[in-house]
Amino acid sequence: MLQASGLTKEFKGFVAVNNVDLTVERGTIHALIGPNGAGKTTFFNLLTKFLQPTSGKIIYDGKDITSKSSADIARLGLVRSFQISAVFDDLTVLENVRIAMQRRRGDSYDFWRSEAVLGQYDDEARGYVESVGLGDFINHRAAELSYGRKRALEIATTLSLEPDMLLLDEPMAGMGQEDVERISALIKRISEGRTILMVEHNLSVVANLSDRITVLARGEVLAEGDYDTVSKSPEVIEAYIGAGHD
């Protein structure tokens, strides 16, 4: 589904992502883990062109997307979320989701039309909002939500685009145990017929959800395999202890 080859990003002499090859199989949940500063977010930024790769090539669904723009990549069905919660604070929960669904109209340049036309998405949007447990907050401004709920809203928004592939950057960071369980279940459910690449520090979540795991450290791939293989790899244990993590 997604294939990155030789992906590299240098920041003024510092190599944040170094010659990374990664293949994500269609229909799987693939986890990307690694100590802080390993380059996971940078790697996501490269895949979605929020950063321009220094070198390397990205193939998505058989198409070379290396030279496409971020917005066009999203339109191809490869949608990312952000490590820090990314909601539209001044919009309501419903409007947040609707903004994504509105994309189905094509481009919304029709400034002369009333926003009432967006009402057609309300019912479906409400479904997404309820699926992440935010039904009670549907008409609240996103700014009023707690951090965990903002993350849930972000996932609902992403899902409403019905993307073929999701890149989730620490979707559960900052959530309480209850939310983590709900969102895990949700990710499991939406992974039907979708491909997911996800960065996550919570190893029990990773163990539970992912079909395959890639470990990144100092910008390089350290190990790859299923949970048992990876967790027993001496390099991985070394890297995590070396970085003072867990």
Added chain:
Amino acid sequence: MSTNENTNTATPAMNRSVGMPGHMKIIFVVLLAVLIALPFMVYPVFAMKVMCFALFACAFNLLLGFGGLLSFGHAAYFGMASYVCAHAAKVWGLTPELAILAGTVTAALLGLLIGSLAIRRQGIYFAMVTLAFAQMVYFFALQAEFTGGEDGIQTVPRNDLLGLFPMGDDIVFYFFVLFVTFGGILFIYRITHSPFGQVLKAIRENEPRAISLGYHVNRYKLTVFVLSATFAGLAGATKSQVFHLASLTDVHWSMSGEVVLMTLLGGMGTVLGPIVGAVIVVTMQNYLAYLGAWVTVIQGCIFVIGVLMFREGIIGVLSKIFKKPL
């Protein structure tokens, strides 16, 4: 905040988003009634001036408050439209509606040109680019033949509206200006409450997220820039017909500053803020005119005090108090 007071209960709640909310309808109707009575209570020319600036400020607010883009060069569109409209009425003998249209289209094209170069820059760099281009427009106005240099274009005639109705009487012309400016303000309201306006708000709130959802944000920014320039032009063109004059004041950087002042004082991102800001600033200039240069100083002080005391502007504060978008 309790959660069971949400409107997502029994009623198919979403008719809430159909059309204008009730309180805005009432405000606009009252405003219209006041404006209809206004020329019989104050000098019509003064009333028309206020309305032109109200439209100008609303156009500016469309860009700043809803597009999140701070332009320091809006005098360029206001002023160039004013010149072209005056030229069209005086030299080409165009009727008011066509002369104003000519000025407005000029502003739109100028907005397209400057906007497409400026939107690639962010924040303060964006503001600086718009200012730089506005200064170029100023020097063009100073040097060009048709603008009349220091003198401007004077004794601009008001030809018959549609070639039929004489517009010499200020009260009569007032109602044409009312139609144009009020219509313009309503149209801007519609823009901010359209599907396009929703995307715009999203971009203002979180640009990377809007990109990640697949929106080509630069195209939206350019569109709102051109729209804003167009309505600023409509205001400038109309003003030159009101005063029979287009002059360097209209393209001067202080005009760009004034519209920022009006918008921030009234409350950026609000519907009524720019209108209130324009009323206050224009009224002040009018009644304190005898103080000469001191007006600027007083304006500056009011601005500083205003911004320090209520950062959201007058309407921003009221809207918080009444818990309603105003």
